Amino acid sequence: MSMLVINGGRALAGTVAVSGAKNSVLPILAATVVNAGRNVLHNCPDLRDVQSAIKILRHLGCKVTREGQTVTVDSSVIERWDVPDDLMREMRSSVIFLGPIIARCGRARLTTPGGCELGPRPIDLHLDALRRLGVHIEERGGEILCEAGKMEGRDIILSFPSVGATENTMLAATACAGVTRIINAAREPEIADLQEFLQKTGANITGAGGSEISIVGGNTRRDTEHRIMPDRIEAATYLCAAAACGGDVTLRECEPEHVGTITSALSEGGCEISVAGRSIRLRAERPLRAMPPVRTMPYPGFPTDAQAQMMAVACTARGTTIFLENIFENRYRHVGELMRMGAHIKVSGRVAVVDGGAPLHGAMVQATDLRGGAALVIAALAAHGESRVGEIHHIDRGYEHIETVLSALGADIRRE
Numbered sequence: 010m011s012m013l014v015i016n017g018g019r020a021l022a023g024t025v026a027v028s029g030a031k032n033s034v035l036p037i038l039a040a041t042v043v044n045a046g047r048n049v050l051h052n053c054p055d056l057r058d059v060q061s062a063i064k065i066l067r068h069l070g071c072k073v074t075r076e077g078q079t080v081t082v083d084s085s086v087i088e089r090w091d092v093p094d095d096l097m098r099e100m101r102s103s104v105i106f107l108g109p110i111i112a113r114c115g116r117a118r119l120t121t122p123g124g125c126e127l128g129p130r131p132i133d134l135h136l137d138a139l140r141r142l143g144v145h146i147e148e149r150g151g152e153i154l155c156e157a158g159k160m161e162g163r164d165i166i167l168s169f170p171s172v173g174a175t176e177n178t179m180l181a182a183t184a185c186a187g188v189t190r191i192i193n194a195a196r197e198p199e200i201a202d203l204q205e206f207l208q209k210t211g212a213n214i215t216g217a218g219g220s221e222i223s224i225v226g227g228n229t230r231r232d233t234e235h236r237i238m239p240d241r242i243e244a245a246t247y248l249c250a251a252a253a254c255g256g257d258v259t260l261r262e263c264e265p266e267h268v269g270t271i272t273s274a275l276s277e278g279g280c281e282i283s284v285a286g287r288s289i290r291l292r293a294e295r296p297l298r299a300m301p302p303v304r305t306m307p308y309p310g311f312p313t314d315a316q317a318q319m320m321a322v323a324c325t326a327r328g329t330t331i332f333l334e335n336i337f338e339n340r341y342r343h344v345g346e347l348m349r350m351g352a353h354i355k356v357s358g359r360v361a362v363v364d365g366g367a368p369l370h371g372a373m374v375q376a377t378d379l380r381g382g383a384a385l386v387i388a389a390l391a392a393h394g395e396s397r398v399g400e401i402h403h404i405d406r407g408y409e410h411i412e413t414v415l416s417a418l419g420a421d422i423r424r425e
């Protein structure tokens with residue numbers, strides 16, 4: 010299996026162009042199932058998860074081509090309404106295809122996505138919302154069998170602002186008669202990007218970015234072109250790498266307001282951050298100071314997807330930083346691997362206490378999940394000596410050639 014070999018201890022300097030957002034392109038690829046016709050998506054990162062989503066679209070009958078960062082989906086003909094288990098298991102968020110397949114075909118058959126490294130990943134909020142919209146759902150032997158009855162718009166109150174449940178409900182509601190209101194909707198920027206795509210297809214949908222989204226059902230369809238928004242978690246990752254290593258790094262083509270909680274935490278740690286339009290510049294001298302407590306929350310709170318990367322920064326900072334992971338049950342799997350590099354971290358339930366400042370040293374470590382793997386890369390870049398990071402298929406799910414980007418910033422990193 011390939012691994013990343015990193016010789017750490019070097020400052021980073023240079024400019025990075027941020028890619029399109031993984032967590033936006035995935036629901037929008039699923040949404041092309043609803044918009045029968047030609048869907049041209051620009052700024053699509055070439056990631057393992059995107060390749061998995063494209064496999065599902067082709068399985069359903071879509072014609073999908075890629076030219077550079079542009080993916081074209083012709084969904085004029087949909088021949089199937091099921092997603093087989095092997096494809097469901099390739100990418101846990103494949104459940105996002107449930108709503109669009111029901112909207113287009115009136116029925117759907119998926120297998121339960123199963124758990125992942127972060128915990129059981131239930132989908133009860135998705136299924137409750139779809140049932141309220143008139144979908145008959147039978148869960149049998151790991152399969153989810155859906156049959157659309159009379160689909161009518163309703164008020165859907167989410168007990169938790171789940172990103173995926175918000176997206177699935179938006180997509181299913183396009184096929185409902187009347188108005189669907191999603192109350193306590195997720196407010197992540199990727200939801201607004203999905204709304205913008207759906208509006209371009211002719212859908213009558215408003216409110217994304219706030220806690221209440223309204224969808225007026227109607228089978229509109231229109232050949233559509235859309236540019237995927239920048240990846241705020243990729244941006245957060247490279248900002249954390251620059252902070253942990255020290256140096257002077259500029260991110261281009263990003264949305265600074267989407268990473269406000271990350272830049273303010275890093276500023277508290279002593280980084281000098283300046284914003285100009287769609288660019289962010291971070292300058293840092295090592296060692297940083299410890300940061301205020303990091304509490305992960307639904308957007309606009311601190312993103313759970315940047316918790317591990319921020320923990321790697323905290324390991325290099327002088328002092329104690331406290332983490333509270335409020336979103337996922339099991340999102341500290343990177344802690345044990347960071348400790349192999351000399352980090353001092355104590356975990357109790359959802360709380361992790363990082364006593365930073367002791368120098369990190371290179372080690373053999375293994376990525377445990379996508380963002381935990383990114384955290385190990387950051388720590389290895391800041392550590393003295395050589396590290397070898399294994400299981401990097403986790404990292405390739407969410408970062409396009411991470412070693413190429415970091416090498417361009419002066420890191421000594423190679424894929425073996």
Ligand code: EPZ
Pocket residue numbers: 031032033035102129130131132133134135136169170171172173174195313314336337338379380407
């Ligand atoms: C999306 O996952 C993202 N994935 C995740 O990013 C991200 O961590 C998460 O939102 C939170 O921001 C994509 O967009 C593809 P949720 P999703 O539904 O939709 C519980 C990454 O690293 N829950 O908001 O699955 C769930 O167990 C990935 O890029 C239920 O209990 O997240 C979790 O504790 C990781 N029942 C919490 O809600 C449900 O029906 C947040 O889940 C659904 C969720």
